[in-house]
Amino acid sequence: MTVTVLRPGPLTVLKDRGRAGHAGQGVAPSGAVDRSARARANALVGNSPDAAVLECTLGGLRVRFDSPATAVLTGTDAVLSVGGDHAGVEEVVEVPAGAEVTVTMPRRGLRSYLAVRGGFAVPPVLGSRSTDRLTGIGPPRPAAGDVLPIGTAPPGGRGTGTASARGATPPAGEPWEVDIGPRDDWFTAVALETLLSAEFTVSPASDSVGLRLTGPALSRSRTAELPSEGVVRGAIQVPPDGQPIIFQSDHPVTGGYPVIAVLTPAAADLAAQARPGAKVRFAVAPG
Known part of the structure; x- marks a missing residue:
């Protein structure tokens, strides 16, 4: 199973839990910027907690799923569109083979997380599939034409995570x-x-x-x-x-x-x- 990147948007990178244990080598953990949104995305599609997702800043991502897949978008109020049909907020969707999937620009919030059941199985670097933008360690930023492998789906069905439409920005008046x-x-x-x-x-x-x-x-x-x-x-x-x-x-x-x-x-x-x-x-x- 693979995903072909048609348009990466302003900034899309791969993120997982991060690469803990390398501070002595000068390597920071990195990982998703919004950790709870990434964790929620994996939970909703039934992935293991350490599965890699795509972190999309200000949307703009367009990909094609080359095999049937299960996917979800979390983190902001950006819309996940599958073949022109819009999913609800943090709605888990079944993507048919050959379908184009887009992530719109969010009205609120900054970073959206696209998870697919099985996770993005690019080669890990120092035990992590996270792109560290400070050091350049990790997989390169996906570019148009790149083909990203999807890992083997874990046993069982969809996850039991609970969708959350939280504001994606600090609530007004709350510090x-x-x-x-x-x-x-x-x-x-x-x-x-x-x-x-x-x-x-x-x-x-x-x-x-x-x-x-x-x-x-x-x-x-x-x-x-x-x-x-x-x-x-x-x-x-x-x-x-x-x-x-x-x-x-x-x-x-x-x-x-x-x-x-x-x-x-x-x-x-x-x-x-x-x-x-x-x-x-x-x-x-x-x-």
């Missing part, structure tokens, strides 16, 4: 939750108060490496340089200009700027769907 630290002592009390009270705007310079925000500067209490140290997805790093950067899935292994807070996993998934111009507020996670 993203963070855990404060680990370098809050590098910032003034005013900076911490500003982080939790001010509104920030997503910059057009954002990508899967980092979500760049603009807003009131977060002032430091120290002028010294911080030695590079390990960072994680969701870390909010603050460079000297005081404008925060939220690390996303393709973040580097280490960073040299202090981290004022870290997004909760759910908030990090919301960050994956934030378009340039979106407004962001933060609050301390309960507990």
Whole structure:
């Protein structure tokens, strides 16, 4: 079973759980930017949790299924069209052989996830089928004319995952939750108060490496340089200009700027769907 790429859209890459365990070699985990949407897509078609999917930024993807297949689209309100027929939000569909499947541009959200039963079986690199855009490690970006193999369908039928039409962007008026630290002592009390009270705007310079925000500067209490140290997805790093950067899935292994807070996993998934111009507020996670 194969899928032929007819049009890749603005940015389509392969993503799975990521390549854990290689930080010592300078290789970050990568993986899907919106982890919950990718996991939900695999669950809906009955795949194993580590199956690879296509992560489509702003839609535009068009492919042809060369054999009958089962597919689903999650993550945004983009429409999955099969031979001209539109599927519902996160509706699992049966795709006949030879059918063309398209992903429209979403009205809300940024990244959609196309899963097919059996997963996309491209050769793994360092144990993962994720494309890391920072390092270039992993399978290349699909281009028009590429043929992607589909793996063997797992035993049983469709999955038992529950479709979710969540907003794909932070709900209006609801802040993203963070855990404060680990370098809050590098910032003034005013900076911490500003982080939790001010509104920030997503910059057009954002990508899967980092979500760049603009807003009131977060002032430091120290002028010294911080030695590079390990960072994680969701870390909010603050460079000297005081404008925060939220690390996303393709973040580097280490960073040299202090981290004022870290997004909760759910908030990090919301960050994956934030378009340039979106407004962001933060609050301390309960507990």
